Amino acid sequence: MTSEYLLRTLLMLILALFSANASNWLYLAKLSSVGSISEEETCEKLKGLIQRQVQICKRSVEVMDAVRRGAQLAIDECQFQFRNRRWNCSTLDTLPVFGKVVTQGTREAAFVYAISSASVAFAVTRACSSGELEKCGCDRNVYGVSPEGFQWSGCSDNIAYGVAFSQSFVDVRERSKGLSSSRALMNLHNNEAGRKAILNNMRVECKCHGVSGSCEVKTCWKAMPPFRKVGNVIKEKFDGATEVEQRRVGTTKVLVPKNSQFKPHTDEDLVYLDPSPDFCDHDPRNGVLGTAGRRCNRTSKAIDGCELMCCGRGFHTEEVEVVDRCSCKFHWCCYVRCKQCRKMVEMHTCR
């Protein structure tokens, strides 16, 4: 009896160890009750963080608010990008945030990892610019963090700090596991690809300010793209993601495309190990909600069309009254007051 109990406990432990995944910190977005994360004690209470992340949290507690905003940003963007797909990035109120789909090495997991590491870099960079963080910038300069360094040659871009923080905070789980498992390699690659989506899409803006405003003196800087743009880029990479497998080259293990005829993936591409399920049917064991009850577009032939969305199960059509905003007036200041217009529309939902 006791041995059975012990065995079960052990099994649970092992299961817990493996099912826990590195994107659990996204649960931060759900912790609205915690309020501001401003004290080190709060770090211990945060659900979803692994021990190393708690350490980082304690070390740079001021950044955590930005990390939480980043998590929220990642979830919002994911849900926007996948609003018309069978898997619509819906979150659960338990761990893991996106259900078990993301704990497997699927395409969807690749997207979640990429968008979340990008969102942390993005949110931390923004927090830097608004002066919330004291450690930003300057840290990567030749002349160091000293005020003299700032006076002599200014500071490095905040994006450098944002990306570096994302690297340390998001990647820490995989790094602590060691670089042996193919999942760790895949996650690390996708994390980096997410950050690259920001770095490679920075807009260069310039201002001329020479004599009489001539371009004799010109200063250029790099501005972060809007996060929607980053989301679009990662979504494109999702659509063209490469299925890979682990292979040993010399002493290191690397990921190579499964189909050797495909050209090898670049740093910016997403990679995945396992094919995704079809997400058609409700499967609570795997955390798949299924598409039953989802709205679909009858005329569309794409994935949001009823044919594909409902996996051939057919759909209900009902007339519903939709209350819409119309003849809106903008009032000073700053709200829009609209009339409510009612109209009947056909709504299609999957069976």
Place this chain on the structure above:
Amino acid sequence: MAGAIIENMSTKKLVIVGVILLLFQVFSFLVGGLIAPSPTTAVHYMATKCVDVRKSQQRSKWFMPWGPNQCNKIRDFDEAMVRMIEANDIVFAVHIPLPNKEMSPWFQFMLVILQFDIAFKLVNQIEDGAVVTIDVGLAYRDDTVSDWTEMAHSIEQRKLSCNFTTPKTFENEGVTTSATERKRVNVGIGEIKDIRLVGIHQNGGFTKVWFAMKTFLTPSILIIMVWYWRRITLMTRPPVLLEKVIFALGISMTFINIPVEWFSVGFNWTWMLLFGDIRQGIFYAMLLSFWIIFCGEHLMDQMERNRFAVYWKQVGPIVFGSFCLFIFDMCERGVQLKNPFYSIWASDVGTELAMAFIIVAGICACLYFLFLCFMVFQVFRNISGKRTCLPAMSKARRLHYEGLIFRFKFLMLVTLACAAMTVIFFIISQVNEGHWHWGDYTVQVNSAFFTGIYGMWNLYVFAIMFLYAPSHKRYGDEQSNGDLGVNSGEDIQLTTTITHVDGPTEIYKMTGKGAQE
């Protein structure tokens, strides 16, 4: 006293001088490329949305986005709506610099670009030609504890220039909007999400290197200037026009070199930037005038020149163009001394006026270059005309004439090379991202451009003053086999107008040499 140094100097010495100047040139590039940091830094700031609670309780007019005494912040406008805060009570606050940094007088100037993040909403679209009204204030304090002192306050209007590339049918189709308010302020500019700022300031390190360079260059140009003028006064004849112009060029170079900017570090001299622009403008005008007069005086025709009035046609556009730019600069930077938020480009009338000034200045520049190119063409035509006479002369004289023409062409070439260098480096610094990595070294291309080009024009002025100073060397010392008693009309024709005031007693070049012997 006969001729300028460049004519009397042996080729060997000329080469030595050239090599020394070239070394200094390389040095001035290296100073900028290796020692100085990049000239300017752009720092991103994000405005914090503070709630103005003054209406309920009298408090400071200034809002701190972070640090102690932080303002009452809101994250976005949805939060404001929930908390029933009117947009009128929201103040976008920015503290420059970011935490743990300190501003310094070494930054010399700072300019800030305001960028609005506007969310696209069909119910609240940006109208065409939307104008945003900004109630903006600027305050400073010398340490982190003292009270804020207001520096400027203004209500500014700026046009929004937005580009929305994706089609405007996203969500909420069919919702139309019409604005009916008593006060049409900041209506029809869309929904502002955030205000971002980009603050640009000159790097302290660059300022220091720049000042050091100026401090080093001032005495060197000053010394050669004094030496040059002493040479001229030592002559029995009064100075000719070209000599005066060269001296004026030296003066304007010194004027730009004198490092009065040192004072701006200690004193609150905000006009230094404008003053710097004016000094630079004077030098450019002087340099352009010098080229015209230099060409004119080497035209080698029989016309009587040597008077400034002869060149009014060519110098006129320069003066007029510089004057236009001066007025423009006064309208922009001059007014900014009073109101730092002012921009001539903000209003339609101002934009048209500014464009008019710039176009007129551009036309003047085109006119000038047409004149200059024509004159250079004429000089070369005359030189080739003279060259056909060369075979008829004796060997020594021919060699000497060829030398003369060579050296004149050499100087033309130097000028062209300097101009070409300026243009090439300008293009490089525009196209490049500002720094090159050379192994472990980082070369700051932009800084190298500034120090290198500045050093180059200093060396140019230095070289001209040195090489065109009257020589005290006698021709007899240099060349033993002169052509005796040659005083033909042909020789007089060949002499340039630099000489013809010298009269027969101080005949210049070959003629002079012949007379001396």
